[in-house]
Amino acid sequence: MVFPPFAVLLLTGCGGDLxxxxxxxxxxxxPSHLHGLYISCVYFHQKNRVRRxxxxxxxxxxxxxxxxxxxxxxxxKLAQLWWKGRGGVR
Numbered sequence: 001m002v003f004p005p006f007a008v009l010l011l012t013g014c015g016g017d018l019x020x021x022x023x024x025x026x027x028x029x030x031p032s033h034l035h036g037l038y039i040s041c042v043y044f045h046q047k048n049r050v051r052r053x054x055x056x057x058x059x060x061x062x063x064x065x066x067x068x069x070x071x072x073x074x075x076x077k078l079a080q081l082w083w084k085g086r087g088g089v090r
Contacts, residue, residue, distance in 0.1 A: 004036030011043050012065035020062065039068060046071030055081040 008021040017039060025032040042063060046056040050071040055078070063069060070078055 004032040007036045008039050011039055012068055016064040017062075017068070035062065039063060039065075043068045043071065047073075050077065050081065053081065053084065055085045 003025075005018060005021040005025055009018050012018060021032060021035050021039075024035045042060055046069060048071070049056045050073045056069065056071045056073070058069075060069060073081075
């Protein structure tokens with residue numbers, strides 16, 4: 001990660017997370033790198049949970065992107081996983 005806001009842009013798109021990453025970049029290299037690493041770790045952890053068929057969970061601190069919080073899954077897939085986790089059959 002040479003330029004962490006670019007990595008955040010690739011994962012989240014334009015939005016609040018990218019703005020926060022730019023602000024951290026202005027504060028220094030370390031906060032920006034830590035935020036980029038945090039976004040990446042959460043995204044891939046949530047994506048792994050979805051692949052295993054587990055609902056990825058709720059909001060995380062300092063992340064506003066639905067794509068990251070959902071692990072890249074669609075709203076339909078999330079609804080299925082949520083329903084499955086509640087013991088329902090669809």
